[in-house]
Amino acid sequence: MYTPDQIKTLQAQSANFLQAATTITDNELDALRRVLRFHEYRYYVADNPLISDEEYDRLYKKLEAYEAARPDLITSDSPTQRVGANLTGQFETIRHLVPMLSLENSYNAADLVDWDKKVQEASKGGHLRYSVEPKFDGASISLLYEDDQLIRAVTRGDGIEGEDVTANIRQIRSVPLSAPFATYGIQQIEIRGEVMMSKVSFQKFNDKQTEAGLQVLANPRNAASGSLRLKDPAAVRHRGLDAFLYHISSVVLIEGKKPTQLLDTHSGNLALLWKCGLRSPTKESEIFDTMDAVISHVGDFEAMRDSLPYEIDGMVIKVDSIALQEALGMTSHHPRWAMAYKFKARQATSTIETVEFQVGRTGAITPVAKITPVALGGVTISSISLFNEDIIKEKELRIGDQVLVERAGDVIPNIVKALTELRKGTETPIVFPENCPVCQAPLHKPEGESVWRCINPYCEAQVVERMIHFVSKDAMDIRSFGEANVRKFYKLGFLKDIPGIYSLDLERIAQLEGFGKRSLENLVSAIEKSKTQPLYRLIFGLGIRFVGETTAKVLAKKVAALWELKDFSQEDLMELEDIGPKVAGSIYEFFQAPESIALLQRLEAEGLNFKGQKTTLQQEGTSPFEGLTFLFTGTLEHLKRNDAEAMVEAKGGKILSGVSAKLNYLVAGAAAGSKLEKAKKLNTVNIISEQEFITMVNEPRP
Numbered sequence: 001m002y003t004p005d006q007i008k009t010l011q012a013q014s015a016n017f018l019q020a021a022t023t024i025t026d027n028e029l030d031a032l033r034r035v036l037r038f039h040e041y042r043y044y045v046a047d048n049p050l051i052s053d054e055e056y057d058r059l060y061k062k063l064e065a066y067e068a069a070r071p072d073l074i075t076s077d078s079p080t081q082r083v084g085a086n087l088t089g090q091f092e093t094i095r096h097l098v099p100m101l102s103l104e105n106s107y108n109a110a111d112l113v114d115w116d117k118k119v120q121e122a123s124k125g126g127h128l129r130y131s132v133e134p135k136f137d138g139a140s141i142s143l144l145y146e147d148d149q150l151i152r153a154v155t156r157g158d159g160i161e162g163e164d165v166t167a168n169i170r171q172i173r174s175v176p177l178s179a180p181f182a183t184y185g186i187q188q189i190e191i192r193g194e195v196m197m198s199k200v201s202f203q204k205f206n207d208k209q210t211e212a213g214l215q216v217l218a219n220p221r222n223a224a225s226g227s228l229r230l231k232d233p234a235a236v237r238h239r240g241l242d243a244f245l246y247h248i249s250s251v252v253l254i255e256g257k258k259p260t261q262l263l264d265t266h267s268g269n270l271a272l273l274w275k276c277g278l279r280s281p282t283k284e285s286e287i288f289d290t291m292d293a294v295i296s297h298v299g300d301f302e303a304m305r306d307s308l309p310y311e312i313d314g315m316v317i318k319v320d321s322i323a324l325q326e327a328l329g330m331t332s333h334h335p336r337w338a339m340a341y342k343f344k345a346r347q348a349t350s351t352i353e354t355v356e357f358q359v360g361r362t363g364a365i366t367p368v369a370k371i372t373p374v375a376l377g378g379v380t381i382s383s384i385s386l387f388n389e390d391i392i393k394e395k396e397l398r399i400g401d402q403v404l405v406e407r408a409g410d411v412i413p414n415i416v417k418a419l420t421e422l423r424k425g426t427e428t429p430i431v432f433p434e435n436c437p438v439c440q441a442p443l444h445k446p447e448g449e450s451v452w453r454c455i456n457p458y459c460e461a462q463v464v465e466r467m468i469h470f471v472s473k474d475a476m477d478i479r480s481f482g483e484a485n486v487r488k489f490y491k492l493g494f495l496k497d498i499p500g501i502y503s504l505d506l507e508r509i510a511q512l513e514g515f516g517k518r519s520l521e522n523l524v525s526a527i528e529k530s531k532t533q534p535l536y537r538l539i540f541g542l543g544i545r546f547v548g549e550t551t552a553k554v555l556a557k558k559v560a561a562l563w564e565l566k567d568f569s570q571e572d573l574m575e576l577e578d579i580g581p582k583v584a585g586s587i588y589e590f591f592q593a594p595e596s597i598a599l600l601q602r603l604e605a606e607g608l609n610f611k612g613q614k615t616t617l618q619q620e621g622t623s624p625f626e627g628l629t630f631l632f633t634g635t636l637e638h639l640k641r642n643d644a645e646a647m648v649e650a651k652g653g654k655i656l657s658g659v660s661a662k663l664n665y666l667v668a669g670a671a672a673g674s675k676l677e678k679a680k681k682l683n684t685v686n687i688i689s690e691q692e693f694i695t696m697v698n699e700p701r702p
């Protein structure tokens, strides 16, 4: 459709239009329309947009503003006069009973208030209600049911005609093949909705694409519309698609039947669809009497956008009364009775200017792309982690590449893809260093891992990062310390390692600019306070590889004092909750390394809390045998069998009737027989004597 040269020219023109703050001139009108049509093709037909939605919307608004001032120059094929065509020519086209339009977009409360005024005028003082529902970010479809049977499903196409994708739509489980419309007197009904791919299915889909070396899709919308065009309906079934149906566009009643009242309002329509077994957004929609209430609701919904299982890109506000909808009518592009309220953009385009390699506290090398600063979701983004070398290879990123950047909610920004077609030939590969960029030690990458590491424990970058981690909020939480002070003190030679935090030369610090009496006092008291932090914070703060907060808590609970961890074997560690071989290996290594022991000795000498939770827990606990199982066999010398069993139960343990893998302790008396033999074979049972049992009962915890 477009040659590589045309693509480059059109993209350069887009960039010019986007940069120019001013409105366009008469001469540029044609070029802007061509540019918009090109992006519509990339978006609707190729499913591979080259600019972000926000950029497209800005171009569109530019054209709209120009045409509003010069209505004499509007042509019927202008992108503002019809919906972007997505006819691929691969399917039979079918005419919609009623045109299938786009929506008018609004971006702020003021836009909504303006629209409300127009609607109020049209309502002539009648009671006005708005129905508000999510704007589902998928691909639109139109379904036709006749005599309760689904007879066809069509894409939006150019709004007048769409493509017949019935075979594919029949694979979507939330679209019933038959529905009891006749009970409402309906013979034929045309319904509109959105085919969606959930966030989970989308992630799975992209993972598979990556694995197969295919291009990842920019968003679930692209994935949904791409799925509708698959040639093999069976393949559609595996994509995990859903459909929300939110509009009735046409109804033919069975002869002699009266229309149900549900057909009088939009909310009634949603209820009717729901009652007939279609997934309409009844639960997701709400009715409001005033635009003020609508505005506050859309704000609330935007805040919970990320907790939904599917993507929405805004809200749609609809006039609830169908009579008023009809009075308001439509343009050739959108109905006047509905308004989309678009949420803040999540994607933008930018350029990779350089890539830096950062060294983390565990020595991991993270490539970070420095991009041309771009505003996204309320913040300006100028650097983006590329995670590791594999990701760079998978996404085929190069320095100089134009890229699509995404920032969803609290998730850290990431690069969705490079816009490879826009390459000029001057882009250069991203070369991973062979040596640590800070200490120059050769980097290592163990088999099966994707991260390169500097394994020099004295690497400056790591030393500093470890200290930053140690003082951080989730670790020792030394409030007034922070990253900036760690770096400053280190640079000045005041601070060399973690224990040094507790022996800072305060007099020298007092002479530094910005360290008044007050801030120095705060620093000192924060450092002092950290000495009594619970043990798990210290363990976490040590920055042992793979030991997060949760693991640190597990470890702190298991010991009376930190030093005990030195005696844990890898097997001992693996018996603890949620600790696998990788984590166990790392903990074991840490406690065997002489450097670690020296570090801990210095910290202990500084008076840091090394006490774990083990002893306190047991003294408080009245059920030291909780979770343990016992069985007695053979003849006991000192205790009666019944008394012994009662002792176990009194301490929270359980008596089992036979030897199995569930058994923890077999107390074997004289002449023990088959049970003892079986326990020996099992290898998992602790076999103890009566005397050992008595000792255990008298001890706080086995």
Ligand SMILES: NC(=O)c1ccc[n+]([C@@H]2O[C@H](COP(=O)([O-])OP(=O)(O)OC[C@H]3O[C@@H](n4cnc5c(N)ncnc54)[C@H](O)[C@@H]3O)[C@@H](O)[C@H]2O)c1
Pocket: 039, 040, 042, 043, 044, 049, 050, 051, 052, 053, 054, 056, 057, 083, 084, 101, 102, 103, 105, 133, 134, 135, 136, 137, 138, 139, 140, 141, 156, 193, 194, 246, 316, 340
């Ligand atoms: N990045 C690009 O290059 C590019 C190019 C073209 C279009 N676009 C994007 O597409 C938009 C235009 O596309 P569009 O015409 O499909 O409009 P749209 O997606 O902004 O809104 C209209 C569509 O919303 C859908 N919708 C979802 N939930 C709905 C609900 N509850 N009620 C009614 N409709 C609902 C319908 O399918 C309807 O057709 C642009 O604003 C832009 O964001 C991007």
Ligand SMILES: [Zn+2]
Pocket: 359, 436, 437, 438, 439, 440, 441, 454, 455, 456, 459, 460, 461
């Ligand atoms: Zn290094």
